[in-house]
Amino acid sequence: MTTDIKEKMSPGDANALRELALRVGGRGALFVEVGCWKGYSTAILAESIPYGTVYAVDHWEGNPGTWNYEVARDNDIYAIFKANIFSLGLRDIVHPVVMDSQAASKLFEDGVMDLIFLDADHRYDYVKEDIMSWLPKLKEGGILCGHDCEEYYSRFNELAQRDIEAWKNEDCIGGVYFEGSIHPGVIKALHETLSGKYIKMPKSTIWYYVKENDAVRI
Numbered sequence: 001m002t003t004d005i006k007e008k009m010s011p012g013d014a015n016a017l018r019e020l021a022l023r024v025g026g027r028g029a030l031f032v033e034v035g036c037w038k039g040y041s042t043a044i045l046a047e048s049i050p051y052g053t054v055y056a057v058d059h060w061e062g063n064p065g066t067w068n069y070e071v072a073r074d075n076d077i078y079a080i081f082k083a084n085i086f087s088l089g090l091r092d093i094v095h096p097v098v099m100d101s102q103a104a105s106k107l108f109e110d111g112v113m114d115l116i117f118l119d120a121d122h123r124y125d126y127v128k129e130d131i132m133s134w135l136p137k138l139k140e141g142g143i144l145c146g147h148d149c150e151e152y153y154s155r156f157n158e159l160a161q162r163d164i165e166a167w168k169n170e171d172c173i174g175g176v177y178f179e180g181s182i183h184p185g186v187i188k189a190l191h192e193t194l195s196g197k198y199i200k201m202p203k204s205t206i207w208y209y210v211k212e213n214d215a216v217r218i
Helices: 011-024 040-048 067-074 077-087 101-105 124-137 158-166 184-194
Strands: 030-034 053-058 094-098 113-118 138-146 207-210
Touching: 011 040, 011 113, 011 138, 030 040, 030 124, 040 053, 040 077, 040 113, 053 077, 053 101, 077 094, 101 124, 113 124, 124 138, 124 184, 158 184
Parallel strands: 030 053, 030 113, 053 094, 113 138
Antiparallel strands: 138 207
16 A cells, blocks of 8 residues: 555554455455545455455544544545545445434344444544444345454453543543553443453454354343
8 A cells, every 4th residue: 555544543453354354355346434534444355355346434524523524624634535446446345324323223224244344533422323323234144344443342450440440432542451542332331231252362452253144232
């Protein structure tokens, strides 16, 4: 990649996402990305399925109360996204869906998607809602995955778990349990919706769940 869109994902996360995409990225594969920003992870998905389709869902306005809201207010992020996708030669694969996650989820039939990547608002209520709205759209054997799960909730001590609960509706908290930040909303929402069913990729904050013939209940 030669475009300036690398700010959103580490090399380890990029490799993990690419690995998941290649697992299910056969001819005609259908992917959805929810939360695309400037298109770096979108490009990873699209390059993994040269004969498939990536639906890129975002309103490109940022999320109020988070860092990207101010950035989006001062910059046309959607225009940057489109320019990046065009410059990478991916415009025939990537189809932008300019709306919020919940509205977009209603556009797609259940049981048709090979992979859905969630990387939109990281606050607890939104993550939980995204998981439950998009999970039915996967076909059996499809992958639901996402970004910014630094650790399993069960591996935090009791004090840390209380802090995660207290701060779950913040985008992230920094310098407490890791050298960098953690995303308490992602960690808690995954624990409540997919506990024991999802896997965190090694050396990465990417998590994934393979849809099987069982119901996920809250």
